[in-house]
Amino acid sequence: MSISLCPERSHIKLLYLRLTDSAPLVVAREQGFFARFGLQVELQRETSWATLRDKLIGGAADAAAMLAPMPLTLAQTLPQCGEKLLSGLILSCNGNAITLAESLYRKLSLPAGECDGAAVGRALAGYIHSRDDTASIRLATVYPFSSHTLQLRHWLRAAAIDPDRDLQIVVLPPEQMLDSLRRGEIDGYCVGEPWNTLAARRGIGVIATPCNRLLPAMPEKVLAVTERWHIANPTTHLALRAALLLACNWLGESDQRRDAAALLAQERYLDLSTELLLPSLADRLYRRRDAEAATNPGWHLFAHSGNELGCPTASKAMQMLELCRDFSPVSAGAEQAFRPELYQQTVEFLRCQK
DSSP: OOOOOOOSOSEEEEEEESSGGGHHHHHHHHTTHHHHTTOEEEEEEESOHHHHHHHHHTTSOSEEEEETTTTTSHHHHOTTOOOOEEEEEEEEEEOEEEEEEHHHHHHSOOOSSOOOHHHHHHHHHHHHHTOSOGGGOEEEESSSSSHHHHHHHHHHHHTTOOTTTSSEEEEOOHHHHHHHHHTTSOSEEEEETTHHHHHHHTTSEEEEEEGGGTSTTOEEEEEEEEHHHHHHOHHHHHHHHHHHHHHHHHHTSGGGHHHHHHHHTSTTTTOSOHHHHHHHHTTEEOOSTTOOOEEOTTSEEEOOTTSSTTOOOHHHHHHHHHHHTTTSOOOTTGGGGBOHHHHHHHHHHHHHHO
């Protein structure tokens, strides 16, 4: 039985950043999934997470592919904001890596050949603790409350490095990471693809560890809307979630990942070569220039209607909020921004389309 939808609004503006895991949005548009449910979607690329957040809560856009912790921590970043964010769909998990400047990596006491993330962390700890000017080490993350911040702090603590005392953590937009590393303004970063692979292939950085080896299947990007918008446009929201979940299902086929990389490479989307975008989509890890590719299963995990990766549950929210408590108080009830019933509604709707 097929159930038709009559969205309250058909023209949608959907925000995203220049990252490989924006693939579901691009696939949904290019493969006609948005159009299938009566939506005409404009994909608008932003340069920073703060700008994307502000445009969404200010009503300049309808929805956004957003960092998973952002709807949960809006009160921490904008305490006077009267708006609430919610998500009924986790678009992807994983997708990030920690990269150190090539110049810093060469100073670490590491054996020849490939080293795992734990070994690089211990070597970095030894280097930091042997210096008096530890504050001169600067690592960047993309947003104060992001999976990147949580993963970076987790990696540092596992290596006996205090992220609040032994070095500086600064915030930069993803697109600024590479140039900042090249200019020596930062010594490393945690960012999403393709900015790690790009640093490695250009000889500017060395990937210390992909983050899926640190905290596997951590929610990364979610479809976020304001609560006010959801109440006014429930059917439009369902259509948007359904189209994006179909796109995520499409990305679940490994032989279609190359096609996805080619779509993303277009000038109007990421404007980068397919060869730079494909490695992480194909679970191939190039840690350093001229290094052989290693396998990294699950570098990008996209939602799928056949499993629970895409379901934004309270337990997933609480796990991220617990990590946030390592460096900031969190608001009571913040986990309610994740709405599993909206995900289940989407799955049931798609089941009726078959």
